[in-house]
Amino acid sequence: MKKILFAASEGLPFVKTGGLADVIGSLPKELCSIGFDVSVIIPLYLKTARTQHHTLTKVATYPVQAGTIDAVATLYARKIDNVNYYLVEHAGYFEREGYYGYPDDGERFAFFQHAILRAIEEKLIEADVLHCHDWHTGFLPLLVKTVYQKRIPQPLTIYTIHNLAFQGNFPFGILESCFGISKQMYFDGTLRFHEGMISFMKAGILFADAVTTVSQTYAEEILTPDFGERMEDVLRLRKKDLYGIVNGIDTTAWNPETDTALAKSYNLTNTHRGKAANKAAIQAELGLRQDPGVVLVAMVSRLTPQKGIQLLMETMYEIMGWDMQLIILGTGDTWTENELRQIEFRYPHRAVFYCGYHEELAHRIYAGADMLLMPSAFEPCGISQLIAMRYGTLPLVRETGGLKDTVEPYNEFTTKGNGFTFTNFNRDDFKHILKYALDTYYRNHENWTKLIKQAMKKDVSWNKSAKEYARLIEKKTR
Incomplete structure (x- = not known):
């Protein structure tokens, strides 16, 4: 041996x-x-x-x-x-x-x-x-x-x-x-x-x-x-x-079926009920409007240029005009953190910024969110997108490094895929793919549900x- x-x-x-x-x-x-x-x-x-x-x-x-x-x-x-x-x-x-x-x-x-x-x-x-x-x-x-x-x-x-x-x-x-x-x-x-x-x-x-x-x-x-x-x-x-x-990832530590941090555990057989219960719970916990039908978008990350936070900041006021809620968990420089606090103040019950990192809260966000943002400038591998798929939360990522290797983009004609991707690191491409993802959620929920199942079936273990x-x-x- x-x-x-x-x-x-x-x-x-x-x-x-x-x-x-x-x-x-x-x-x-x-x-x-x-x-x-x-x-x-x-x-x-x-x-x-x-x-x-x-x-x-x-x-x-x-x-x-x-x-x-x-x-x-x-x-x-x-x-x-x-x-x-x-x-x-x-x-x-x-x-x-x-x-x-x-x-x-x-x-x-x-x-x-x-x-x-x-x-x-x-x-x-x-x-x-x-x-x-x-x-x-x-x-x-x-x-x-x-x-x-x-x-x-x-x-x-x-x-x-x-x-x-x-x-x-x-x-x-x-x-x-x-x-x-x-x-x-x-x-x-x-x-x-x-x-x-x-x-x-x-x-x-x-x-x-x-x-x-x-x-x-x-x-x-x-x-x-x-x-x-x-x-x-x-x-x-x-x-x-x-x-x-x-x-x-450690699929024992990150397992929606046994995760004690969640409001309700779930697996592939009861994903809809499990995700809905956890969505309602995280909305209540963080003071978001209680709405089971709205898209809940999350970002769990260091808020640095590598992670693409500037793309989100540059488009924030426009995308917050769309029908979505936003949770951001992480830390960044003073300017970024202050700007995100202003966003939370400007959009009460629709946007939440948790400055810092809280392990159990991160588990609940992965379970309750509909979509996870990772618009990275570069990403050697990335772990958050793997956790998100494990919990049936669809990753929206830039096609770089491990994000490109692990997230298969949604194809509306074949319904294959387990997330949404964009190629060029600029605000227009990011905004376009986010709008496309929201349209898919609201106008083709049957395919969205299928994507959740496909994401959860992906082998993200070691x-x-x-x-x-x-x-x-x-x-x-x-």
Whole structure:
């Protein structure tokens, strides 16, 4: 049985700031179910220590030395759903109120990566496959092949890009001071990325045995200047080893039949009654007009340019003239949040803005809404559209990255599809497809009902993707 070690900066059920945590919390379980021995290693942050330290078992304390780093790591463990979770404790590096965005992030995650490989060297953890995620673990494939080449058994290394925009770029002096690697790797261009800087992500792309990203379309997009974030030339060097494997969701946690957060549970056999009850409940909870017939449109997202919030803001006053209700759950910059509060004030009982994130409320919105907006400028994979389909809420998305790979556009002639899509990132195309979706709801409700069934039947689990990872591992270890 092959042993896979996932290395990441966050993961459920311990810590989450974004979609990476969902992947780390669900993909390992699926790989376990198909015959792998899977472990996960993440930092032990202050907020996790406050709430879950008592659930952890201490494994060992060991020194970590590299460059000018001379520290001690303490390793804790906990087993959940057959997955072994390891957490690396260091008060100075990780016991802070936040997770990222500190001036010494490069040193913090250099320490974390050395602590992982030292744990393997100390035989505290075994790994036939080392699966590294995003920039925070980008140096692991390089360290395995250089500093630790003769110190640990050489695992297969897989590097997964969840979002190319976050690259881990730091002054090149970090090579010697935090990794014990010669600055020559900067001067010869190997790790140089911008003048005076090196990139954790570039290291992962160049030195991993295989590079994956979270959808096939995104794997193709990032080879181009439009989506490559100035990393496209590096990625093209690894094109033959670049794979797109779409994400899934935890279909146990996201299941309308067993979801305790809902007003009424439902499945494919009683979808209409279930959706209607949850729609009425969310309208009452958020102060919307009680109307079972009106289209309820939702957006559950970070309210950033990547997520296409500007398209919604640019068309807001026009689309709120249509017969629809709107719920927005998320956070953005001060201007966006204030504008959305004004929209809520201007359209009482028709528009609601919940500033922040509330997990149980998100469940109820997915269940009660008729449609979910995801007009993203780019989207490596996306998880919200998968959850929406699971709950019978039709996604309206831009055809980019994983949104293009997972949402099949409605065809009014064949009635195939499970959502609505548009191609060009502009306000007119967005407005047009939203109007088309509303017209379908009001004028062809029979087809709308069929789309709901088709959306709920789509396999959004990790099963298929886990098997693709298994095939990739088999291919690379022959």
